[in-house]
Amino acid sequence: MIEFDGVGHSYGEHTVLDDVRLRLDERRVAFVGANGSGKSTLARMINGLVLPTRGRVLVDGLDPARDGKRVRNRVGFVFTNPDSQIVMPTAGEDVAFSLRRKGIPKAERERRAAEALAEHGLAGYAEHPAQQLSGGQKQLLALCAMLVLEPDVLVCDEPTTLLDLRNKRRFAERLRGLEQQVVLVTHDLELLDDFDRVVVLDEGRVVADDEPDEALRYYRELVV
Amino acid sequence: MSNVIGLYQPGRSPLHRLPAGWKFLALLVFAVLIVVFDRLWQLGVGAAVLCVGFAVARLRPGVVLRTMRTVLVLLAVVFALQWWLLGALSAAVVCLRLLVAIGAANLFTLTTRVDDLVAAIERAASPLRRFGVRPETLGLLVGLTVQAVGALSVIARQTREAQRARDAGRSVAAFTVPFLIRTLRHADELGEALAARGVGDEDGSDAARLSEELRR
Numbered sequence A: 001m002i003e004f005d006g007v008g009h010s011y012g013e014h015t016v017l018d019d020v021r022l023r024l025d026e027r028r029v030a031f032v033g034a035n036g037s038g039k040s041t042l043a044r045m046i047n048g049l050v051l052p053t054r055g056r057v058l059v060d061g062l063d064p065a066r067d068g069k070r071v072r073n074r075v076g077f078v079f080t081n082p083d084s085q086i087v088m089p090t091a092g093e094d095v096a097f098s099l100r101r102k103g104i105p106k107a108e109r110e111r112r113a114a115e116a117l118a119e120h121g122l123a124g125y126a127e128h129p130a131q132q133l134s135g136g137q138k139q140l141l142a143l144c145a146m147l148v149l150e151p152d153v154l155v156c157d158e159p160t161t162l163l164d165l166r167n168k169r170r171f172a173e174r175l176r177g178l179e180q181q182v183v184l185v186t187h188d189l190e191l192l193d194d195f196d197r198v199v200v201l202d203e204g205r206v207v208a209d210d211e212p213d214e215a216l217r218y219y220r221e222l223v224v
Numbered sequence B: 001m002s003n004v005i006g007l008y009q010p011g012r013s014p015l016h017r018l019p020a021g022w023k024f025l026a027l028l029v030f031a032v033l034i035v036v037f038d039r040l041w042q043l044g045v046g047a048a049v050l051c052v053g054f055a056v057a058r059l060r061p062g063v064v065l066r067t068m069r070t071v072l073v074l075l076a077v078v079f080a081l082q083w084w085l086l087g088a089l090s091a092a093v094v095c096l097r098l099l100v101a102i103g104a105a106n107l108f109t110l111t112t113r114v115d116d117l118v119a120a121i122e123r124a125a126s127p128l129r130r131f132g133v134r135p136e137t138l139g140l141l142v143g144l145t146v147q148a149v150g151a152l153s154v155i156a157r158q159t160r161e162a163q164r165a166r167d168a169g170r171s172v173a174a175f176t177v178p179f180l181i182r183t184l185r186h187a188d189e190l191g192e193a194l195a196a197r198g199v200g201d202e203d204g205s206d207a208a209r210l211s212e213e214l215r216r
Helices: A039-046 A068-074 A091-100 A106-119 A135-147 A165-176 A212-223 B020-036 B040-057 B061-086 B088-111 B114-131 B135-165 B172-196 B206-215
Strands: A002-011 A014-024 A028-033 A054-059 A075-078 A153-157 A181-185 A197-202 A205-210
Touching (some): A014 A205, A028 A039, A028 A212, A039 A153, A068 A075, A075 A135, A091 A106, A091 B114, A106 A135, A135 A165, B020 B088, B020 B114, B061 B088, B114 B135
Parallel strands (some): A028 A181, A075 A153, A153 A181
Antiparallel strands (some): A197 A205
16 A cells, blocks of 8 residues: 655755645556656655655555665666666676575575576576666566565556567566556556556646546546 | 676686686786786786686687777777887886786676675675675675676767767767766666665665665
């Protein structure tokens, strides 16, 4: 359960979010809205990357402002740019890096990393230089490096924006199969067909919050 | 790719299997000797040892040459300059020294996984914990430094391509400014990605407090 309780955020004079009140417990939730609508900032509040300047966020009753570490243990995050999410030179090392802080011994880390890579269609890439993977593979690697930590919630901030159609579909397919609660920020509206709930943001406020059909109809009217 | 430092090449040679910590120590000792040696024949012995190392590692010559290409161009310039200033012998000593030292560093990175190096550094630094040193942070620092070489060369290539696409010529500013901006943006994104993966979340770590401060 993710709760936003009167959440607002300002950078100096500039208000990015204002009085957002949401309780998200559906399995598939999407944030949509124009560039600058505040949806990325809202998503970053779920794992405490951005803290609200007003109001409060709770993830399973934990406040990311106070319990950042415990919240981040539960919440995985996939970003837009695959290049900047890879922190180790090879795919296997990058996934193993996620497991490092869990205090798992090295051999076990490598085994689990290889397993996780295979699960995500990257079998045989463990020793492959991560920077030489294709954009789609890099994004799958970023997803893999998060899921290996078995989070309860996965937040994705426009994960398919830089991918071609085939890789976009492949990534969406992966998301669909996950047990986790997924919060997806996106401009790719076709990914939202089977979502439970779509929240539309405009200029820092929630302007629609409904099932995909209804919410997206409202959104399309909004941008015309 | 024209990285000065080569990326890890998977293999099963004795050099690949040597523990990263010992290999790193050997590299340090070798580098110190190379700096101390100032006779051509001594450096020649060093070069021979290095060649044996490359042979033992069974790396593809193409890979080795590619990683050394940029270095060779640089060395040609240094050699010309030194020859003009100090004479041929001293130029040869300086250039051979650089070549052997960089070659040894390359042999190390080509045969060592960064993850293993990071683990070795963390192990070696763990007695320093009681003096307030955080071995994990030290290990991560080394890992990210090696990774940054690759990341920066990608950014440089992208910047050059954008420069060419706009026909901006070869002006230094037309390269430097976008390169710096892209690099800073990359640093920003990388910082967020690290925070999302729990780096800095270790109990009471300075990094955690610092990133918390920065986020506010």
